[in-house]
Amino acid sequence: MTIKIKNNxxxxxxxxxxxxxxxxxxxxxxxxDFIGQENLKTNLRIFIQAAKQRQEPLEHALFHGGxxxxxxxxxxxxAREMGVNMQITSGPxxxxxxxxxxxxxxxxxxxxxxxxxxHRLNRAIEEVLYPAMEEYALDLVVGQGPSAKILRLDLxxxxxxxxxxxxxxxxxxxxxxxxxxxxxxxYKTPEIKEIIRRSARILRIKISDRAAExxxxxxxxxxxxxxxxxxxxRDFAQVHNQETISEKAAIEALEMMEIDEKGLNQIDRxxxxxxxxxxxxxxAGLKTLAVSIGEDLSTIEEIYExxxxxxxxxxxxxxxxxxxxxxxxxxxxxxxxx
Numbered sequence: 001m002t003i004k005i006k007n008n009x010x011x012x013x014x015x016x017x018x019x020x021x022x023x024x025x026x027x028x029x030x031x032x033d034f035i036g037q038e039n040l041k042t043n044l045r046i047f048i049q050a051a052k053q054r055q056e057p058l059e060h061a062l063f064h065g066g067x068x069x070x071x072x073x074x075x076x077x078x079a080r081e082m083g084v085n086m087q088i089t090s091g092p093x094x095x096x097x098x099x100x101x102x103x104x105x106x107x108x109x110x111x112x113x114x115x116x117x118x119h120r121l122n123r124a125i126e127e128v129l130y131p132a133m134e135e136y137a138l139d140l141v142v143g144q145g146p147s148a149k150i151l152r153l154d155l156x157x158x159x160x161x162x163x164x165x166x167x168x169x170x171x172x173x174x175x176x177x178x179x180x181x182x183x184x185x186x187y188k189t190p191e192i193k194e195i196i197r198r199s200a201r202i203l204r205i206k207i208s209d210r211a212a213e214x215x216x217x218x219x220x221x222x223x224x225x226x227x228x229x230x231x232x233x234r235d236f237a238q239v240h241n242q243e244t245i246s247e248k249a250a251i252e253a254l255e256m257m258e259i260d261e262k263g264l265n266q267i268d269r270x271x272x273x274x275x276x277x278x279x280x281x282x283x284a285g286l287k288t289l290a291v292s293i294g295e296d297l298s299t300i301e302e303i304y305e306x307x308x309x310x311x312x313x314x315x316x317x318x319x320x321x322x323x324x325x326x327x328x329x330x331x332x333x334x335x336x337x338x
Contacts, residue, residue, distance in 0.1 A: 026199050026227055027073050029080055035198065036191040036223075037070065040182055044074070047180065048081050057110045058082065058159040059179030060133055062118070064167040066306055068224030069184040071163040075114045078161070086112040091120030097128050097140075104138055109156040118162035119169035126174050133160055133177045165302065186221035186310055189213075195223050196230055200245075205234050210247035218254055218263040220307045225263075232257060262311060262330060267295060268304055269331065272313060275323045276333055283320030 028034045031041050051058045058078065063071040072088075079086035087103060094100050094115075107113060115121070121129075131137045138153040162178065164170055175181070187195070193216035200207045207230075215233060219226035236253035237245045259265050264272075270293045275282050278292055290297040305321075308314035313327035328335045 036187045057157045060160040061180040062162045062178040064164050065184030068222040075161045079112045084110045088114045090116040094125050107158045112159045114161045116163045119164045119166045192216040192219050206244040211245045211250035214250040220263045282322030285320045
């Protein structure tokens, strides 16, 4: 029997509705409980302590990195460490200037406004943000035509935290207004293993050290994926009347989900096999590759490619995507014999 996961969500770094409740339970609340990202945490401790000593709001900050690496979690921690409230929105949700104005005027002094996917803000919204970020003022146009006037409203001093998976798409004028820019890196396997063990304790799941390691190896260096896999393996062990998740149970559950020892799922393998079998290993353009496997172009580019590149199975070149020798070996192909 094979477990089918809708749209291969199990290994997607993106957040889905079913993740929200789990994330609330497992999300660390203070920097000391946050595992990994050591350089970032060191910088943030200084950043936060200095602001508190001056009794000033934090500088505006931009976090960038892949889906599921902890940008939102870090922002919650900053708000908690500063002892302030945080309001959350996203670039696509801010469709009208009035949407942003309503949020800005409701902020309290020192509070944090978190904008996820800030690279998707439209330019009209950005124009309103510039004076809000620099001068803590909101400029609104009242009336139309020659009689139109600009009404300036004073805003409380707040901190804007932006999060993006596509930093290159953040407009230069907006990016330049962030006082601090931080990148979240993919996690190391020992860090993912420790995250799994912490999550297991919170969820009251008994798990062996080797089982935690097996899950960590397949978690694509991403805490969100690790927690999803832990829950699915827990379900498998429960159905098979195992009080403790053993290494054997973890491997069997992961194999049923068709996730191999490198963390590849069906679509990962389809991408690599298409490049090998249809394009002799590449190069092949992204659009051509997407059509050949029947997947959305942006899904390949944002969800699957980063991990395949991270583990050294795929290269991006000016001429297109190419498969590496490591990918050939992993899939059991001999280069040049296809």
